[in-house]
Amino acid sequence: MDNPVWKNKEYSFFSHKKCEYFPCHQDADPDNFNCLFCYCPLYALGDKCGGNFRITTKGIKDCSSCLIPHKRENYGYITGKYQELVELMKSQGTLPPR
Numbered sequence: 001m002d003n004p005v006w007k008n009k010e011y012s013f014f015s016h017k018k019c020e021y022f023p024c025h026q027d028a029d030p031d032n033f034n035c036l037f038c039y040c041p042l043y044a045l046g047d048k049c050g051g052n053f054r055i056t057t058k059g060i061k062d063c064s065s066c067l068i069p070h071k072r073e074n075y076g077y078i079t080g081k082y083q084e085l086v087e088l089m090k091s092q093g094t095l096p097p098r
């Protein structure tokens with residue numbers, strides 16, 4: 001989609017340039033760094049998030065090399081995966097039945 005409804009909207013991009021850690025990833029573009037998904041909502045999807053993660057020797061998912069949630073153009077990608085999160089919650093019984 002070339003012109004998604006969220007493109008250039010205030011709600012789809014927030015850059016907290018006064019944050020002590022900004023930009024918190026190496027090789028990030030500070031002019032297009034989105035802080036909206038500071039803690040990535042897709043972390044819970046494990047190896048299905050689509051990001052550039054690695055698993056440490058202690059078995060921890062390490063996202064320090066991934067810029068997917070921080071790129072301005074990826075708002076739609078992140079929100080487009082929410083249904084997968086809902087399915088995950090349903091499969092774990094953590095979502096109350098309607």
Ligand code: SF4
Pocket residue numbers: 040041042043044049050051052053062063066067068069
């Ligand atoms: S930051 Fe990247 S690797 Fe980590 S959960 Fe999000 S999309 Fe996946």
